[in-house]
Amino acid sequence: MKGITTLLFSLFLLFGFTSYLPSATAYDVLDTHGELLRNGGSYYMVPVKRGSGGGIELVATGNETCPLTVVQSPNKASKGNPCLVASPILFPYITPNSPFQIIFAFVPTCAPTRLWTIVDGLPEGPAVKIGGYHNIRNGAFQIQKASQRGCNHYKLLFCLDDTCEDIGVYVDSEGNRRLVLTKNDPFLVQFQRVTSSTA
Known part of the structure; x- marks a missing residue:
């Protein structure tokens, strides 16, 4: 009887411990290796649809003297920056539909910040930039799963309270693939973890 009690207690402890371990579900945000997207982790955002361009980077557009515009690289082989x-939610992983910030790991010394934001009043409409502008929109970025078939395909949104808009691509007259707010035409991405071999 004592052996059965010890066995049951051991199984109880094992179940209690493993129930708190992270496990991937259909509601988690996963990187290209199928691992949970880490809060504070460093990733390349690469396009799901290949051929039109590569990952995300910065360029100077319009009258900018410093690269402040977030774009999709024209080089389809590039992973971007x-x-x-x-x-801000104290949880080790990024979850769908929760607010988060996107911050470039590296920017030119002329850039006032590394933080992504939305700027209003531009010819292309509300666009993704980093600093240098006064007409900044309040809100935060979110992630939503773009496919229910188990693929790690996601779309980015910018939300204020319960109102969200997709992040899409606008090709300007100079061929820059600018990230902008759009309706029903999201830019689908995957998150590739930055490692010493990919940096």
Whole structure:
């Protein structure tokens, strides 16, 4: 009887411990290796649809003297620049529909910040920039799963309270693939973890 009691107690402890371990579900945000997207982790955002361009980077557009505009690289082989994803919610992983910030890991010394934001009043409409502008929109970025078939395909949104808009691509007259707010035409991405071999 004592052996059975010890066995049951051991199984109880094992179940209690493993129930708190992270496990991937259909509601988690996963990187290209199938691992949970870490809060504060560094990732390349690469396009799901290949051929039109590569990952996300910065360029100077219009009258900018410093690269402040967030764009999709025209080089389809480029992974773009690494970005940190960070949520104020004290949880080790980024979850769908929760607010988070996107921060470039590296920017030119002329850039006033590394933090992504939305700027209003531009010819292309509300666009993704980093600093240097006064007409900044309040809100935060979110992630939503773009496919229910188990693929790690996601869309980015910018939300204020319960109102969210997709992040899409606008090709300007100079061929820059600018990230902008759009309706029903999201830019689908995957998150590739930055490692010493990919940096």
